[in-house]
Amino acid sequence: MSNNTSQQHEAAMQALRRLLFEQETTRIDRLEELLNNQELHAQEIAKILAEAVQIRSHSDNKLGQALTPAVEEALKNSIARNPQPLSDALFPVMGPAIRKAIQSSIASMLQSMNQTLEHSFSAQGLRWRWDAISTGKPFAEIVLLNTLNYRVEQIFLIHKETGLLLKHIALDPSHYEDADIVSSMLTAVQDFIHDSFSSSENQGIESLRMGDLQVLIEQGPDVVLALVCRGNPPLSLRETMQATIEDIQHEFHESLQNFDGDTQAFEVTELNLSPLLVADYQAKIKKSSPLKPLMLLGAMITAIIAWVVWDYKQQADIVAQWQSYVQQLSDEPGIVITQFQQHSGKYMITGLRDPLSHDPIRILEKTSLPQAQLKLDLQPYLSLEPPFILKRAAHILNPPQSILLSLQGEALLLSGNAPKDWVNKALEKAPLIAGISHVDTSNVSAEPSLLERILAVLKPDSSIQIKLDGDTLTLSGESSSAWEKQAQKNIHSIPQIKQYQNNITLIDSPDYVLKQAHKALRPPKSIRLRITSNMELIAQGIATETWIKQAKQKVKSITYISAYDDKSISLPDDIILQRAIEALQPAETVQLSLSNNTLLATGEAKQGWIDAANNQAIQLEGIDRFDNQVATWIDEAAILAAAIQRLQPPSSVRLSFSNGALFAAGFATGAWISQAQAQFGLVDGVHSFYTSKLKNTTEEWINIQKDINSISITFPNTIAKVSPSIQESIALLASLFEQAQTIESNSQLLTKVLYSNTASFITSLRLKAIQKELTTHGITKQKLKVISHKADTHDISQVIHFALEVGSNKP
Amino acid sequence: MIQKKICILGAAGVGKTSLTAQFVYSKFSEKYLSTMGVKIDKKVVKIDNTSVNLMIWDIHGEEKYKKITSSYVRGSAGIFTVIDGTRSETIQTAHGILERVHSDIGKIPNIFLLNKSDLSDAWDINEQALAALKKYGDPMYTTSAKTGEHVDLSFQQLTKMLINP
Numbered sequence: 014m015s016n017n018t019s020q021q022h023e024a025a026m027q028a029l030r031r032l033l034f035e036q037e038t039t040r041i042d043r044l045e046e047l048l049n050n051q052e053l054h055a056q057e058i059a060k061i062l063a064e065a066v067q068i069r070s071h072s073d074n075k076l077g078q079a080l081t082p083a084v085e086e087a088l089k090n091s092i093a094r095n096p097q098p099l100s101d102a103l104f105p106v107m108g109p110a111i112r113k114a115i116q117s118s119i120a121s122m123l124q125s126m127n128q129t130l131e132h133s134f135s136a137q138g139l140r141w142r143w144d145a146i147s148t149g150k151p152f153a154e155i156v157l158l159n160t161l162n163y164r165v166e167q168i169f170l171i172h173k174e175t176g177l178l179l180k181h182i183a184l185d186p187s188h189y190e191d192a193d194i195v196s197s198m199l200t201a202v203q204d205f206i207h208d209s210f211s212s213s214e215n216q217g218i219e220s221l222r223m224g225d226l227q228v229l230i231e232q233g234p235d236v237v238l239a240l241v242c243r244g245n246p247p248l249s250l251r252e253t254m255q256a257t258i259e260d261i262q263h264e265f266h267e268s269l270q271n272f273d274g275d276t277q278a279f280e281v282t283e284l285n286l287s288p289l290l291v292a293d294y295q296a297k298i299k300k301s302s303p304l305k306p307l308m309l310l311g312a313m314i315t316a317i318i319a320w321v322v323w324d325y326k327q328q329a330d331i332v333a334q335w336q337s338y339v340q341q342l343s344d345e346p347g348i349v350i351t352q353f354q355q356h357s358g359k360y361m362i363t364g365l366r367d368p369l370s371h372d373p374i375r376i377l378e379k380t381s382l383p384q385a386q387l388k389l390d391l392q393p394y395l396s397l398e399p400p401f402i403l404k405r406a407a408h409i410l411n412p413p414q415s416i417l418l419s420l421q422g423e424a425l426l427l428s429g430n431a432p433k434d435w436v437n438k439a440l441e442k443a444p445l446i447a448g449i450s451h452v453d454t455s456n457v458s459a460e461p462s463l464l465e466r467i468l469a470v471l472k473p474d475s476s477i478q479i480k481l482d483g484d485t486l487t488l489s490g491e492s493s494s495a496w497e498k499q500a501q502k503n504i505h506s507i508p509q510i511k512q513y514q515n516n517i518t519l520i521d522s523p524d525y526v527l528k529q530a531h532k533a534l535r536p537p538k539s540i541r542l543r544i545t546s547n548m549e550l551i552a553q554g555i556a557t558e559t560w561i562k563q564a565k566q567k568v569k570s571i572t573y574i575s576a577y578d579d580k581s582i583s584l585p586d587d588i589i590l591q592r593a594i595e596a597l598q599p600a601e602t603v604q605l606s607l608s609n610n611t612l613l614a615t616g617e618a619k620q621g622w623i624d625a626a627n628n629q630a631i632q633l634e635g636i637d638r639f640d641n642q643v644a645t646w647i648d649e650a651a652i653l654a655a656a657i658q659r660l661q662p663p664s665s666v667r668l669s670f671s672n673g674a675l676f677a678a679g680f681a682t683g684a685w686i687s688q689a690q691a692q693f694g695l696v697d698g699v700h701s702f703y704t705s706k707l708k709n710t711t712e713e714w715i716n717i718q719k720d721i722n723s724i725s726i727t728f729p730n731t732i733a734k735v736s737p738s739i740q741e742s743i744a745l746l747a748s749l750f751e752q753a754q755t756i757e758s759n760s761q762l763l764t765k766v767l768y769s770n771t772a773s774f775i776t777s778l779r780l781k782a783i784q785k786e787l788t789t790h791g792i793t794k795q796k797l798k799v800i801s802h803k804a805d806t807h808d809i810s811q812v813i814h815f816a817l818e819v820g821s822n823k824p
Numbered sequence: 825m826i827q828k829k830i831c832i833l834g835a836a837g838v839g840k841t842s843l844t845a846q847f848v849y850s851k852f853s854e855k856y857l858s859t860m861g862v863k864i865d866k867k868v869v870k871i872d873n874t875s876v877n878l879m880i881w882d883i884h885g886e887e888k889y890k891k892i893t894s895s896y897v898r899g900s901a902g903i904f905t906v907i908d909g910t911r912s913e914t915i916q917t918a919h920g921i922l923e924r925v926h927s928d929i930g931k932i933p934n935i936f937l938l939n940k941s942d943l944s945d946a947w948d949i950n951e952q953a954l955a956a957l958k959k960y961g962d963p964m965y966t967t968s969a970k971t972g973e974h975v976d977l978s979f980q981q982l983t984k985m986l987i988n989p
Contacts, residue, residue, distance in 0.1 A: 033866060114956075172899075174898060174899040175829045175881070175899035175900075175901075176829060176899060177827045177828075177879060177899075178827070191866070193866055193877060194865070194866055194879070195877060196863055197829070197864040197866075197879050198864055201860060201862050201881070201896065202860065204893065204895040204896055204898075205860045205861070205893075206863075208895055210895055273826075274826045274827045274876075274901060274986075275826045275827075276825065276826075377954065403866070483838065562938045664964060800989060
């Protein structure tokens with residue numbers, strides 16, 4: 014019953030709801046369908062897409078940037094599939110664009126040519142060209158520097174956190190190889206400035222300037238943009254830089270966030286950065302006034318006229334001077350001028366000239382006329398004027414001062430005194446001289462020739478050569494000193510000899526005789542020959558017997574040697590020493606040496622040999638003294654062996670023998686020590702027995718010491734740890750040590766430690782480890798010392814040996 | 825090409841600049857170290873088929889009154905901490921530097937270089953001191969800027985650690 018009532022109630026509520034909310038329910042259903050149905054979504058977006066794109070494009074350019082990759086991909090696919098539609102679509106755009114580009118290039122080229130012409134021929138251009146020559150810089154660079162407002166030469170895109178270079182663009186990339194280091198240094202400089210002046214986190218360097226070079230820096234959240242500019246960039250460049258940073262931050266946001274050093278993703282930033290690589294030049298230089306060239310032309314014409322007038326007058330003066338010079342030559346005896354003419358700036362003089370007349374060039378030098386303008390063509394001829402004939406005769410005949418020349422018609426008259434041979438020559442030569450037909454010598458008195466007089470006075474033999482040159486006499490060849498002295502005296506009796514040259518070699522002089530001796534004897538380098546004023550030849554030094562004998566024979570053939578002394582020649586040391594060795598027959602333990610004729614013997618030998626050598630040595634040739642330092646030889650090993658045989662020491666005792674004394678060291682019982690002291694005198698060669706290093710102890714202690722010596726502690730690896738086996742060895746060592754202590758309270762024990770390691774500090778650690786281990790066993794005083802160091806620190810294969818010496822704490 | 829920034833840190837006089845000079849040909853003068861406290865060099869290291877351009881920041885040695893500038897270390901992919909094998913006190917400096925790097929920029933690949941191995945007679949580093957460095961878990965090499973021992977190897981190893989973390 015109640016159930017039916019409830020159902021009726023619900024139906025009524027439903028009816029009521031329909032009446033009140035039917036419209037709202039329908040709208041909610043439609044909205045629900047709109048949200049859930051994807052197809053309807055697309056339809057709805059399609060309705061507003063165009064407007065949405067339009068609105069967003071007006072507000073900023075991010076939609077374009079977002080669509081760029083998709084559009085690029087779509088274009089790429091389209092061209093790959095079929096390039097024709099795109100080509101057709103672009104044709105109306107590309108045609109005019111290409112034409113425009115070509116026109117622009119031609120215009121740019123024409124402008125460049127205009128600039129070149131202007132820069133080349135204007136005053137300013139010439140000044141710049143002079144600057145280029147004087148500074149050694151290219152002309153283009155000078156022009157650029159003078160017309161440049163600013164130019165961006167390099168762009169650095171830097172990762173802000175790491176300072177690594179993301180992208181670098183330069184006008185000329187070949188000049189900037191280390192851009193990555195520059196990028197890091199720029200970051201370091203920023204950090205340095207930032208830390209030094211504690212500026213806020215967001216502040217940074219905005220620019221750096223050096224001369225006309227400026228680095229503009231703009232910061233982004235993840236990147237730093239640095240522009241290297243020349244000149245004065247405008248403020249608007251900073252705005253462009255900031256916009257570029259924003260674009261890069263947006264476009265490469267993900268790559269920047271995940272940057273791990275790989276810069277590949279930032280290669281394409283060149284598209285963003287290239288527009289910043291700009292330059293701005295000054296406007297064209299203002300044109301000069303058109304009057305200036307006219308004024309310049311007028312000035313030039315005036316200057317040319319003035320120069321022509323001045324030049325004409327100069328030329329006229331010069332021609333007059335040349336004519337005066339020609340007249341001077343014509344007046345000169347022995348010179349005949351036939352023609353004078355001017356041609357191509359040169360003055361040509363033609364004619365005849367006797368060689369004995371004055372030199373025309375010397376005459377020209379007295380004027381101010383330039384020699385370079387003169388072309389002289391004077392043919393030689395012989396003037397028959399009497400002064401020229403006489404001058405020519407004197408030049409050819411070279412008469413002595415006692416002869417006078419004169420002319421009578423065509424006859425040459427000679428008068429005065431002259432040697433016969435000169436007169437004969439004059440008779441031969443004179444008729445051959447132009448203007449002379451014969452010679453008259455009736456007034457000449459003949460005299461003997463000078464050479465005849467010299468030969469008559471000196472009476473030289475055939476080994477003397479005589480040379481007479483004018484008034485200079487030269488004698489050469491070989492002669493005795495007596496003849497040479499006489500000749501020198503006699504020459505003074507001939508007054509015509511003004512100079513005397515003596516080149517005679519004196520064959521009886523000591524120097525000459527010594528040279529002859531050297532030639533004949535050919536002494537070895539160890540021999541020195543000298544000659545006394547009495548012409549005694551002395552030989553000193555060291556030489557072989559053969560040479561000494563041959564020299565004695567050869568010296569007899571040398572003239573002027575009065576005596577020969579070879580007593581100071583000795584035999585070579587090595588021969589003397591060899592002879593001594595053969596004669597004395599020393600044992601291998603004896604060393605012989607020779608110095609200053611003293612034979613030295615050192616080493617050890619039997620007494621018999623020493624005595625025999627003392628007798629024989631001084632009798633040997635070449636030995637003046639025998640220094641015998643040989644000690645009497647004792648066979649210490651044999652004596653030690655005999656001592657061991659006799660005394661029978663236990664193994665803990667070490668015996669040694671030196672200089673007749675027997676030494677015992679180590680440990681022994683009192684009984685053995687007493688026995689040894691009683692018996693050592695029975696050993697031949699032993700005169701003393703020292704037991705100070707011998708410790709008197711018991712048999713039991715000696716055995717313990719043997720056991721300790723047999724323990725070797727070895728560290729086989731490089732770790733400074735004490736292994737269990739080493740611990741055992743050290744424990745055993747400690748135990749034996751304790752036993753030894755009970756017997757000998759002041760005992761000193763020694764054991765061996767072996768290492769196979771490399772570095773010294775590790776060794777040090779090991780020593781400490783052993784010390785520590787010993788301490789744990791109650792042995793508190795220890796020391797370790799190196800007894801054998803065979804290892805190189807870099808060679809781990811080697812082994813280092815140490816001795817461990819354990820002593821007692823007790824005093 | 826992959827680029828990585830690495831820093832060479834350590835006490836003054838441990839041989840950082842000499843180690844760098846042994847590894848690279850320096851373009852810039854060492855005066856930058858005394859003025860700015862840092863000198864930067866580069867070297868391309870090839871690991872298998874990968875070339876890595878190492879930008880090496882040689883930072884001034886840490887002294888009592890001159891701490892290493894953290895901003896220079898920021899952005900580093902890895903560091904070398906250099907210790908002078910003949911001066912045990914430089915280990916303490918290395919501890920200090922490394923703790924500061926960890927605190928400022930976090931844990932990054934590091935290699936300890938026990939430098940001056942050619943001076944074995946003057947060696948002053950013991951096992952205990954070295955054990956204390958092992959807590960960082962970083963590799964350790966003995967090096968000699970004088971003989972070149974392990975220098976190239978250390979740079980190769982750090983580069984490997986940077987590209988295969």
